[in-house]
Amino acid sequence: MENLFEQQVKEELKSMDQRLYDMEEKISSIDTKLTQVVDAILGNPLTKTGGFINDIDVLKEKIYLLEKKIEKQEEFRKRISWTIGIVAAAAMIVQYLVNIYTSVK
Numbered sequence: 001m002e003n004l005f006e007q008q009v010k011e012e013l014k015s016m017d018q019r020l021y022d023m024e025e026k027i028s029s030i031d032t033k034l035t036q037v038v039d040a041i042l043g044n045p046l047t048k049t050g051g052f053i054n055d056i057d058v059l060k061e062k063i064y065l066l067e068k069k070i071e072k073q074e075e076f077r078k079r080i081s082w083t084i085g086i087v088a089a090a091a092m093i094v095q096y097l098v099n100i101y102t103s104v105k
Contacts (some may be wrong), residue, residue, distance in 0.1 A: 044049025 039051065041052045043054045
């Protein structure tokens, strides 16, 4: 009877040990996968490259450069519009003065 009880206890301990080992393996696997996810999001901490955050920073920089280019283009467009307006106004004034001069003469 006692031998049977000891054998059952030993088997239960072996079973518990196996389950503990399986859990450790699964936790190790989860840790590895979690590290991969973190590396994908933040990039590699050793090389300081890659990752979703790095991609967002690159996109922010490109957007900033595009905004500056658009701002310069708008400023150029305003200058062209003002220049055309001033030239047209000057031409109209010259034409008006020429008309007055020809009518007086």
